[in-house]
Amino acid sequence: MVLRHPGSSALYASPGDAPLAVLVLNQPIPHARTLFAPLWRRAAHRLCIDGGANHLHALTPAPTPHPTAIVGDLDSLTPSVRHHYEHHGIPVHRYADQDSTDFMKGLRYLDEHLGGVSSTVVVFGGLSGRLDHVMHTLKVLLNEHTARARSILVVSEDNLTFVLPEGESRVCVQREAGRDGPTCGLLPLAGDVVLWTEGLRWNLHGQLSSFTGLMSTSNVVDADEVLVRASRPVIWTCEFHP
Ligand SMILES: Nc1ncnc2c1ncn2[C@@H]1O[C@H](COP(=O)(O)OP(=O)(O)OP(=O)(O)O)[C@@H](O)[C@H]1O
């Protein structure tokens, strides 16, 4: 079976699509006006991850509606922002443990309080800044893919990043609109993976890709649909200009 992955078009989809959850991590919100605000409005669930609420609150004019909840260990949410949202009746949910990051706590809240119904989760932030957080973000993408088959897309300043499953995927690339590309990468972070591709400038032909060996970075998208066949899940990242 071939999976058709909508790629960035998942972020511009029409009504009637599966419910969407949007998570704001504790970083300046990438593409706040152009992409984030309309997606936030459209989402079924809107979570601020701890200090993510500070960044939401800092946007003017304030995006509407208010968050569904603010979740985390609450070490980075400022008292005034907390007060502001509590005043508007927004739940502030604390998970105190220090063995999971606030990003994981946000996903846990989706499962425990919001029925885990969102088939697509769009995350803003988490792939720039602190390298330990960046690595963790990629790890969570892979773990969530394996454990729950949850589709998570991460929006950062320069990229859209998500997991492609084991097997064959056709990734839709919006080259014409100038949204996606030109550069992309296939990151073998779930372990060594045999890859076949079509539609890239430098295709792979059943080669073994690994973190310490062959890793396709600085590749270029040369078609509106990229075919990837992978022997295990792999991270796809593509330049993105919403
Ligand atoms: N500098 C950063 N670079 C990348 N991602 C970040 C950064 N700061 C925060 N994040 C993301 O936002 C989430 C919430 O931020 P928060 O500051 O509450 O982090 P945390 O999970 O409590 O970890 P820590 O206490 O080590 O900062 C993090 O779990 C992480 O995914």
Ligand SMILES: Cc1ncc(C[n+]2csc(CCO)c2C)c(N)n1
């Ligand atoms: C081996 C190990 N390394 C680091 C941490 C620290 N840690 C991981 S997630 C987290 C919460 C951040 O809000 C903290 C403090 C740990 N517990 N175990």
